Amino acid sequence: MDKNTTVVIVGAGVAGLTLGNFLLRRGIDCVIVEKRSREYVEQRQRAGVIDTRAARMFREWGLEDRVIGGAPFESAMNFRIDGETRPLEFGQDDHGDGRFCPQQVLVRNLIDVFVSDGGDLRFDAEVSVENIDGDEPLVRYRDSAGSTRVISCEFVAGCDGDRGVSRTAIPSESLTRYSHEYGYAWLTILAEVPANHQSMMALHPHGFAGQFARGPQASRFYLQCPLDSSTSEWTDERIWDELETRFGEPMASRGRIASTQLVPLRSVVYSPMSYGRLYLLGDAAHIVPPMSAKGMNLALHDAEAFANAVVRHTNDQDSSLLDSYSSTCLRHVWNYQAFATWWTELVHNAGDASYQGEFRHQIARADLTRLFESGSANRLFSEFITGLN
Ligand SMILES: Cc1cc2nc3c(=O)[nH]c(=O)nc-3n(C[C@H](O)[C@H](O)[C@H](O)COP(=O)(O)OP(=O)(O)OC[C@H]3O[C@@H](n4cnc5c(N)ncnc54)[C@H](O)[C@@H]3O)c2cc1C
Numbered sequence: 165m166d167k168n169t170t171v172v173i174v175g176a177g178v179a180g181l182t183l184g185n186f187l188l189r190r191g192i193d194c195v196i197v198e199k200r201s202r203e204y205v206e207q208r209q210r211a212g213v214i215d216t217r218a219a220r221m222f223r224e225w226g227l228e229d230r231v232i233g234g235a236p237f238e239s240a241m242n243f244r245i246d247g248e249t250r251p252l253e254f255g256q257d258d259h260g261d262g263r264f265c266p267q268q269v270l271v272r273n274l275i276d277v278f279v280s281d282g283g284d285l286r287f288d289a290e291v292s293v294e295n296i297d298g299d300e301p302l303v304r305y306r307d308s309a310g311s312t313r314v315i316s317c318e319f320v321a322g323c324d325g326d327r328g329v330s331r332t333a334i335p336s337e338s339l340t341r342y343s344h345e346y347g348y349a350w351l352t353i354l355a356e357v358p359a360n361h362q363s364m365m366a367l368h369p370h371g372f373a374g375q376f377a378r379g380p381q382a383s384r385f386y387l388q389c390p391l392d393s394s395t396s397e398w399t400d401e402r403i404w405d406e407l408e409t410r411f412g413e414p415m416a417s418r419g420r421i422a423s424t425q426l427v428p429l430r431s432v433v434y435s436p437m438s439y440g441r442l443y444l445l446g447d448a449a450h451i452v453p454p455m456s457a458k459g460m461n462l463a464l465h466d467a468e469a470f471a472n473a474v475v476r477h478t479n480d481q482d483s484s485l486l487d488s489y490s491s492t493c494l495r496h497v498w499n500y501q502a503f504a505t506w507w508t509e510l511v512h513n514a515g516d517a518s519y520q521g522e523f524r525h526q527i528a529r530a531d532l533t534r535l536f537e538s539g540s541a542n543r544l545f546s547e548f549i550t551g552l553n
Pocket of ligand 1: 174175176177178179180197198199200205210211212213214267289290291323324325326327328329352427445446447448454456457458459460461462463
């Protein structure tokens, strides 16, 4: 036995690292074990927007400056609709704490804070999770020297993403999977060029496109494409041509494309989000389509809910928040799945009518017009996009 601790956190993504930092700040012993190397997780590019709710959460936990300090604020979404620029301002003054913060920057900062504050973080450790329905769960892994390490704990936090192992420790008859496939994919593109805009989304008869600055010499682009598309069909020239068509303007520069990946758009929820002494957080329990920019933000919500539950249990011997963790998080998750489904379908149907037909195209355009022209529609939308609903 290597160590006994209160919580073993499996996975050093945003959910696991945020939970670890929150527990550390409340003096609760924990260990984070991560399958990949530190270099790998600090460079893995994905999300880019921290919503207002999550930004305020870091402020309340005293981590705002160290974790998201300096990240630019997000107060509007910019669209190119059939080649014309239209900003969609967020409706209410008090909604403006959201930040553009690349996920790898957040992860890097969370690791720095955790390690410099004395946290126990172990990389290159692919774990197995055992005995979650007993009193003393075990997390086992082989270290880089080939020795088997075993950590016993009170609770396991499964923060190991959609393809992790924690969830598989739950007997299949005790877990229900709900899912929805949207019927199209995104080609995600990482390019070594400046973006034309900090953020811009295009709606065009060829489909949705997105662009986000990732520093002065790097950008993220997204192109809606059919599910059976393959990355080999997308030459650099075709990608740049298609971006210029959908945005209706020349790109600032046609530089090197560092990587492309196809991401089918889907929603998934696993219920319940706990079993025995195992609690699932973030992508291990739910996936939302990236259009909603909510995946990372839901993971951050789970991290705070679970941290509060463990603190209450440890300090006050009160397990009520642990008992209600799954139902609390699932209520939040389904609320945002509803938003993500509506928003994803609206944006994609408003562009390419060939997936769902002209009727749905016209409905999506009517929904979009209402967002720009109706104060109450815009207010509700703003509440969701900022995470305050
Ligand atoms: C293209 C794209 C764009 C996105 N844009 C946004 C956005 O703008 N806003 C937003 O909120 N969300 C966005 N998301 C979603 C967001 O990236 C995820 O929801 C988020 O990463 C979930 O965090 P997590 O900590 O739950 O999981 P992850 O970030 O996946 O972290 C899981 C960790 O567990 C580790 N692990 C896996 N298996 C094991 C094991 N067996 N043992 C130990 N460790 C293990 C992994 O290596 C990883 O480090 C986007 C996603 C994509 C693909």
